[in-house]
Amino acid sequence: MKPLDLALYVVTDPALKGDRPLEEVCRAALEGGATALQLRDKQASTRSLLDQARLLLDLCRRKGALFLVNDRVDVALAAGAHGVHLGREDMPPAEARKILGEEKIIGVSVRTPGEARAAMEGGADYVAANLVFPTSTKTDLEGPLGLEGIRPLRAAVDLPLVAIGGIHEGNAASVVEAGADGVAVVSAVMAAPDPEEAARRIRRAVIKAKEARHGR
Secondary structure (H helix, E strand, O other): OOOOOOOEEEEOOOOOOOOOOHHHHHHHHHHOOOOEEEEOOOOOOHHHHHHHHHHHHHHHHHHOOEEEEEOOHHHHHHHOOOEEEEOOOOOOHHHHHHHHOOOOEEEEEEOOHHHHHHHHHOOOOEEEEEOOOOOOOOOOOOOOOOHHHHHHHHHHOOOOEEEEOOOOOOOHHHHHHOOOOEEEEOHHHHOOOOHHHHHHHHHHHHHHHHHHHOOO
16 A cells, blocks of 8 residues: 555535535645545435545546545445545444455544554554644534644654644644644635635645655
């Protein structure tokens, strides 16, 4: 398996995209340099999710990007997605692995070093520092971790680490400087008037910060 490129991980939101077709916004994000795309829709029916997943998977394949489904192991498997992203209340990664097999990608949202280590031991391929900054798209969690919350997660595991929650062009570099390998964004791209340009600018900030961190 090639190394995971989580530099710019875009998570979908049916409300934030407005009246624009989801396919249109996601295509623009990929054109702008998104390296991973996650289908997240808590309200959609299984049939609708499956249809959306197959459509977005095709877009990601054309761009060489990673495509994952939020929560729904069954939809990810049926659609042929590259993998699934699991939250605290979802199926444990070890159980998801039994269903998906060894070739699929499994990501897990974490908030503490203990959760990060448990995810790694359960077979996760990457972890997500969940809720770095305040955001209206994440209302079911305790307060934000802040940049200081990323560092212990980075120290706890060797897995790729992506950060999510209130991230945009203006703070993406600081998140990478704190130890994240990439940023996951929702409104910064989904709600942007120009999703392609928004994605391009955020990815540029991430890449520059990664190069600086590695002394290039």
